[in-house]
Amino acid sequence: MIIRRTPPHPIASSEITPESVYLNRRQFLEEAGLLSVVALAMPSDLGRSRVAQPQSAYPTTMGSDLRSELTPWDDVTTYNNFYEFGTDKSDPAANARTFRPRPWSVRVEGLVKKPADYDLEDFIKPYKLEERIYRHRCVEAWSMVVPWLGFPMADLIARVEPSPSAKYVEFITLNDAKRMPGQRIPVLQWPYVEGLRLDEARNPLAFFAVGVYGKMLPNQNGAPLRHVVPWKYGFKGCKSIVKIRFTDREPRTAWNLAAPDEYGFYANVNPNVDHPRWSQAKERRIGEFRRRATLMFNGYADQVASLYSGMDLRKSY
Ligand SMILES: Nc1nc2c(c(=O)[nH]1)N[C@H]1C(S)=C(S)[C@@H](COP(=O)(O)O)O[C@H]1N2
Ligand SMILES: [Mo]
Secondary structure (H helix, E strand, C coil): CCCCCCCCCCCCCHHCCHHHHHHHHHHHHCCCCCCCCCCCCCCCCCCCCCCCEEEEEEEECEEEHHHHHHHCCCHHHHHHHHHHHHHCCCHHHHHCCCCCCCCCCCEEECCCCEEEEEEEEHCCCCCCEEEEEEEEEECCCCEEEEEEEEEEEEHHHHHHHHCCCCCEEEEEECCCCCCCHHHHHHCCCCCCCEEEEHHHHHCCCCCCEEECCECCHHHCCCCCEECCCEEEEECCCCCCCEEEECCCCCCCHHHHCCCCCCCCCCCCCCCCCCCCCECCCCEECCCCCCEEECCCCCCCCHHHHHHHHHCCCCCCC
């Protein structure tokens, strides 16, 4: 595993004023059509954890015990996996620069009482954005701590009312090689697909993200909408989602289709089950040299272990 040196921030921290942070947030809320639902709070220093300990400018912060460990913005937005824009970690930031994530629509379909095509702003509008600071663990044994902005997946599920026969939810990325040049190369089957059991998707930890560090999601992080499942490996979080489908069958998933012996449906972070080609016992935080012990369910066992009681996690990996 190659360790990057953290590049210097493009703006000296001395130039970052509360006002500029306030404007960023205001721009985010305006662009996301959210000024109506989120009261403007005190400006905060969301992007500069090393400079000050910020108060959240959002109605709720989850996982704030991790605030002192935040991975810098530059790393979160330049060390990415997004094969639609290339397979190197630096490719998405370079190749997604001209991608336009708006206008955008999201289709909800399948075994659901209220299927709909939503314009992105309508999809987001009912929700209060929360800051959600979680560990982000890639199966490649690197990790970050990311301050996402998002809303619980359970809220969307309640809104669209899955039928009683629905047992799973599937997430599908945009399929358009003109806009996502990496899709010209068959490194994965396109579009990228992911899935969760419905009870996993309803767990309060599972969420949709529309921003990071108080700003709209950068293209390389899955603009304009991706989901995040903090207790699973990063590949379970599908970027640039255009479809959400409720089904009664376990969905196929992009990495399982590509390498079924290496990637299962569940993909729970598990230090005791090695990837066939490397260990999952440790991880390296981007920006650090030492390796940390990987925690069962990425440290969220209290909240999610019960979802898997009675399952053999060596078989259901
Ligand atoms: N559509 C799509 N979603 C994707 C990927 C991808 O290649 N395409 N990569 C996954 C992997 S392997 C990881 S680790 C995370 C990385 O998210 P980040 O770049 O925001 O850290 O996105 C996941 N979602
Ligand atoms: Mo990953």
